[in-house]
Amino acid sequence: MRKEALLDKLSEFLMVEQCGWQLYQVVGSRTQDAELREKYAEFGAQTDRHRTVLIQLIRQLGGDPDYVSPTARVAQVKSEALLQSALQSGPLSDAEREASDLENVLLAETKDHADWQLLSQLAQALPKGKVRTALEAAVAEVEPQEDEHLQWAADKLAAVCLEALTSAPLPERGRLTRCVIDPAAPMKAIHAAPVSPRSLLETARLPPSQETPASRTARSAG
Ligand SMILES: [Fe+2]
C-alpha cells in the first residue's frame, strides 16, 4: 500500500467530515422541526467525533492533519457548493427549505458513507500490522454511525417529501419572478438539442443597420 496516497485520501475524508459538521450547524440552526433539530445535533456531534478519529488516524500513520491534499480541496469546493445552496434557498417555503436541507444532508452523507466504506474495505485487504489495526479501530467506531446517518437522511427526506405532496398546505404561488421557460411549452421543446456556439453567433447577428461592435465581431467570426 502507498502510504502517501492513503494520507491524501484521509485528508480528503477529514475535509468531508469538517464540511459535514458545518452543514449540520447551518441546517440545525434554522430547522423548525424538533425531530430534525435533535437529529442534526446528534449527527453533528458524531461528525465532530469523526473529525477527531481521522486526525488521530492520520497522526498514527505518520501524517500531518493540517496538510490539505489536492482531492481534499476538491471535496471542500463541492461541500461549499452545498452550503451555498442552503444559504440561497430564500424563495422556498418552510417545508421546501426543510426538504432542501435534508437533501443536502443526504448528499453529504452519501459521500461520508462511501469514504468509511472504502476504509473498511481497505482494512480488510491489508496484511496484519499497525496500519490495519489503526484502520480497523477507526472503522469499528465510525462505520455503524455512517450507516445510520445515510439511512436516516434517505428515509426522512422521502417522508418529508411525501408529506408535502399529500397533506401539507400548498406553498404560496407567485413567489418567484416568472421563469424564462414557458410552462406551456412541451417538454421536448424545452429539452431541445444543445445549441452550437456557431448557431448562437448566428442568432446574435443584427441587421447591418443596427450593428454594434459586438455583433460586427460575431459576424466576422462567422
Ligand atoms: Fe462522518
Ligand SMILES: [Fe+2]
Ligand atoms: Fe456521517
